[in-house]
Amino acid sequence: MKWFGEHKFGVLIGLVIGMLVLGIGMTSGGRAHTTAPEGLLSSGVGSVSRFFYYSSQYVNNFYEFISDLSTLRSRNEELEEQLGEYKRNLTDYEKVVQENRELKSLLEFKEENAQYEYISASVVAIDPDLGFSVFVINRGSDDGVGNNMTVILKEGLVGRVVEVSSSTSKVLSIIDRNSMFNGVCVRTRDYVRITGDDNYKLRGYVDSEAEIEVGDIITTSGLTGNFKKDIVVGEVLEVQTPQGRLEKEVIIEPAVQLEKINNVLIIK
């Protein structure tokens, strides 16, 4: 007893550390649902975060607008020129698409997607260390959100829900290094194993005989993992064949600009 009295603090800290290590061990595989107190806390903090998030975004946009004012005119001309070019490209593209078989698959894709039910959500906070690798949205189990649901934007795939509380959820985006899923090249139908990489890019691995090229579009395969099929992932930026490797490596530009997202859709 005397020993415990003399080392009371050491014993206390030891117990706390032991408890936390146990907590880490128990939740290391991820949790589908948070406990009620955690949900309550997340909801409370989520509403405060949301206010700060949108206020900060507004201030940032205003600051960027002021900073860009001097170069606005030349930029406007440049953008108008680009817009003209894009319009011409779009016209060509539409003509080609109308004559192409891909229209059929596109329509099928749309019809397939129409079967899904969507839940709209807004981003309320971002992980301070990891940025958009993990972010919090303002929808939870009360809104019908479930673990592993696919999160998208109209441009393409964003990530998946990894933790759900009553009114908020955490989303693991596809750019996180721990995100791993299967994609498929639309043109060649080669399968690609995709994981997150630095600088908001994705890294993919394909068979050495795959005929994948720069500019190819990658979609989700729907074969393994949690993502629905045929959601656009991004465009191939670079194809590398590292020496001594049996696979090619591809760098993929995500279709979604993750650093600029505000609202997302969750596929139910």
Add this chain to the structure above:
Amino acid sequence: MKAIGLIFILLFELIIQGTFFQFMSINGYYPDLVLITLVVIGVFYEKEVSWKYGFVIGVLRDVIFGRVFGVYALSYTVTIVTVSWIGKNIFKESFAAPVILFPIGVVMMHALVYFTHYLLRMAIPIGDYISNFGILYWGINLPALLAIYTLLRMLRHKGILLNM
């Protein structure tokens, strides 16, 4: 009441880091207000008191942002206990204490976070992780540390928020 006030300040700092600083930063760098405040609390208080602040804000961070419960609670608790212990035994709350203890706190806290993530196979390459702590990081955090230390020291002398 004073303890709750400090917890609210730490929570506010955590929210600011997750929202405001994500938009308003210098090349992605911003002051780590939570760690700075914890180090200052560690300097002011003995470890028997200071550990509670590290534990509570760590738990809050794990609940709000974390994917694995306990990583930040463990790291913050161990860091603030160590800072308090060194501060009490070596520096005796001199003005140099926070300046010397902050780098120790940064190294200790991030080493624990990295090590835990490494064990959980969630760690990024160590080179990438260390590259986050360049000159700009210290250039932003050290002035913020001095500002927060001066402010909390003043509040402490006036008997607000921190007990003497």
